[in-house]
Amino acid sequence: MEILETIGFDLGHGETSVAKAIVESIEPPQMLEINNKKNQITALGWHPQLGYLVGEQALIQAGVTQLAISFKQKPNNDSKYRETISTFVATYYHLLKESKQIEGNESSYFYVGCPSGWSVPEREEYQKLLQQAGIPQLNVVPESRAAFMQAKEAGKLEYEKLLSSVLIVDIGSSTTDFTLVKSLEEIPIDFGSNALGASLIEKAIFERTLAKHEQKALLEKVFLEYPHHQARCELACRKTKEDYFSNEQLYNDPQTFARGFESINEQIYFIPQVNKLTMEEILNQPLPELGQKSWVRSFRSALNEAKANLDQLGIVPKLVLMTGGASRMKFTHQISQEIFNDPETLLRPDPEPERCIALGLARVGRWDLRATAFKQEVNQLLDSNKLKQLIEKHIPELIELLTQPLAESLIKNAVKPGLKDWQKNQIRTLADLEISMKSRAEQWLQGDIVQQIINNQCINWFNNKIQPDLAAETDPICRKFQIPRSSLRFEDSIDPAFVNPELRIGDAILADTVAFIVNVLIGGGTVASIITLILTGHLTWPIALVYGASVVAAGMELNRKNVQEVIKTNVDIPGWVRSSFLSDKKIDDMGEQIKPELEKVLREQLIANQEAFDKLIAKVGQGLQKALSTKVQEAIILIQ
Template identity: 75%
Template sequence: MQVLETIGFDLGHGETAVAKARIESIEPPEMLEINNKKVQITALGWHPELGYLIGEQALIQAGVTQLQISFKKKPNNDLNYRKTILNFLATYYRLLKDSKQIEGGTTSQFFVGCPSGWSVSDREEYQMLLKESGIPLLSVVPESRAAFMQAKEAGKLDYDKLKSAVLIVDIGSSTTDFTLVKSLHEIPIDFGSNHLGASLIDKAIFARTLANHEDKALLEQVFEDYPHHQARCELACRKAKEDYFSNEQLYSHPQSFARGFESINEQIYFIPQVSRVMAQEILNQPLPELEGNSWIQSFREAVNVAKEKLDQQGIVPRVVLMTGGASRMKFTREICEEIFPEPESQVRPDPEPERCIALGLARVGRWDLRASAFKSEINQVFDSKKLKDLIERHIPELIELLVKPLSQGLIDKAIKPGLKDWRNNKIRTLADLEDVMKKQAEDWIKSDRTRQIVNSQCVTWFNSKIQPELAQETDSICRKYQIPRSSLRFEEGINPDVVNPELSIGDTILADTVSFIVNVVIGGGTVGSIIALILTGHLTWPIVLIYGVSVLAAGVEITRSKTQDAIKTKVDVPSWSRPMLLNDSKLDSICEQMNPELERVFREQLTANQEAFDELIAKVGQELKNALNNKAEEAVILIQ
């Protein structure tokens, strides 16, 4: 069956959220609910009668005998870890299907996030593990990509920023990941061992609360015998932390504090408290998990390292996109703004970090499937044979566009100057004139000016003949995927001065065509034919008529061909008579009469070299296909 919907599954160390996007729609994804909540605590409980419970239900349901929280980590062989994460995912999947929020089966494709700092092998192993949960279609993608896609789709990044450098800072419960998105490609920034997660703050609050508790010894025994009680108390610490950092202004007074609450029994309570003073102490205390550094010190160092790595590459991010639940902590934003100051960089925290990744994952999934279908259509419509046929069909028009300016240019730059030099007695015989004009013709054909002429004519040909037929095909694809028609058009033609420098179509067509023309005109004997045309048709017989056969060497038989050869090689026409033979009016008349014949020679020579044209057609067709693929790669970012 065809995939109809993508499910963004943000399985976080602290919280889990799920969103759904319909493939054929461009509407924003919708958040899905479990236990009437769109965001769940990542918790899995076991109840002897009710089976597996997740989220808040696992925490509050009486009779739960086992409770696991904060179990997201790199894949490993720990059987308890593998069992926990698979049961959590399978239970979530079942609840979503039972509530009719997803189709399930092969019509629903899941996209599960992972930290961008994980290696490709970690990601692949994680994907293999999660597939054991029984979900038929499941892929693992970096959470940073989801954050970028969510920002793009929500209109927080314009097209220029999408194509520039964007730094994503994902502050999660277990890790803090830095990812550079440059020209739409993600590049994780690795700064070594990454244990910088906000759950370390939860643990510090837990340790401080336990240390100051009047029943500390009793609680330690309870936690050892009944680990699920400790899990609940740790969650109470997380809630107190989140309450404080989400509402810091409320707790600015020394006597005010955020608190959590967990009842062990009717007599023993665990009540973590977070005041302004306590928060600063916890953030600045040395932590063994961070090699003796404090949380705030480690975060600042991590941001600095990311900045240094970007500086080494000469990259200044236009946007620093902050996500993850811990990005709500005001000091994290202040540190990022200090290290990446405006106006060079803009720091933008996501307003809903707890939903950002789930929504982004659903968008990534939809985008991946639609982009794949989009590029497949491009490849089908514009296969190499079709493009080759298109170019081949319009080669006669290209030849016609080249013939006139090449002919006129050769007259102006080689023939006229040569004849004037002969008239001015700078050249002795007509044979010498032929050599000089051939050299001038070759120099002109190879000159930058000739390249400009061919370039200009190729642009005209491409824009008037090739581009309109391409647009007929590409416009319908753009309409289907709801992207601008210009995304797949070569609106500027193939002029390399104005075409996107990432596209090679202009340079390739122009370079190949100019090289081809030079080879045909010089290597194909065109220049020699032109010189013979000039001398035999327009200059030789006037000399014979004026001087008569007496000018010829004795014993030369009067035949057309031998007369021409003899005059070319033996006759040195006196300098006084040359202006009479070739005055300005006669020179202009010769060139005017010669132009149609030159055009005919060019046309015949170009048309006759079909083998060379076949090679040009094939190569230009392939380059045009590559250029379309490049434009398609750029266009896919516009697909919703």
């Protein structure tokens, strides 16, 4: 059955929320509701008549005999923990299906978050545990990845930042996680024992309230016999904490308090309360869970350690993205700004941390499916014969582009300088001229001038012939996945580092081309052909007319071949004759006259070397495959 939707399931230690994204759409994911609310307290209750209840219902429904809250943790073998997690997820799944907010079964793919500090085996174990809830398709991914994806697709990250370094600080209820995202790769940053969760703050409020309660002993006895009463009181402390950090300015007055309320019975009440003074005491008191360090000190230490790790790698994050429900605590922004104070670093708290992870998980799921399909489409193109056929079709045009400028440059840099040396009597015989010109031609063929000519012509060939045909294959793929056509195009030519600085595939293609052309020209005897052209049509017979009698007297039969050979080897024309015999204008004219013949020779030799061109086609094809594969890795970031 086709996957129609991805479900982002943010099962948090404190709260749970769910979002849905349609796979074939790029519309933003939608938050789903349980008990008519988009966010629910992570609570599971048992009612003898109503069965399992989640969220607020588990808290307010009269007659609930069992209640569990804040039960998210690393997977372990505790049977109660495993049953609670599995039952909670199964109940959520049932409610979502029953309300027809999701398709369910094979049509829905669930993506569930976990702290980025969890190891791969822990993620896998957690995934197995959640699958026991009866969800057919489910995947566990780091919450930091969801936060990054939500920031990316909600338009909060510019493209340059997406490709640079982003530090995600996820302050959750049970842990604080640091994750570096560099070139789309996630790297969790470990800072030791990670128990730095915001639930420690509400726990401290609970203990402080209990310690000061007039009926402390009685409450302790009630909590021991009826744990669900303690759970409700702890939730009252959480709400007090959230109220305080949502309205800090209201509680600067020593007489003004953020308060919670829980009734144990008609006579016993549990009323946590905090203001600025008491919250500062709580945040700075030693906590056993943090090795007797305070919450503030531990948070600062964790940030410093993360900063030190990045400094060792030589990384200055372009963005520090703060997420997680507890990132609403303003003092965490202030400390983060103090430590990551580089002018290049931008600090950005998520505006909706309570929904960020659920929305991001739904986006991650959709992105995973669409990115996989996108890569498959491109791989089908790469695995087909189309690239080879496309290149092969345009080889004759490459030959035509090369012959004229190569012939002109060869005449300018090898033929004319050689003739001028002969004109100035710096070369004795035409045989010496042949040797000199061959040496010049070989130096020219292996020099920068030829490489530049071939580079320029290959660029023109690629841009005007290969790129349009390649775009005709890749543009439909880009349209299908709703990304810019430029994502798989090489419109900046093949000369610059058009993929990235580490992969100068254009230069590699051109270097192979230059080496190939040089080998063809030298190996194919082009230089010898030039000499023959010059001697045959332009020097031999004029010299023979002047020196013909002496040649005959030497006993040689006056035929074309022998005359050429004798003149080449033996005739040393006096220097005073040469400048009039071979003027500068005559040298220029000679260059123009042999140019068509030289182009023909070059063309014939290039065409004749089919085996070498087959190798060139293969190399260009391989280069394009690598370049396209790299372009794909860059393009998938644009998929929604």
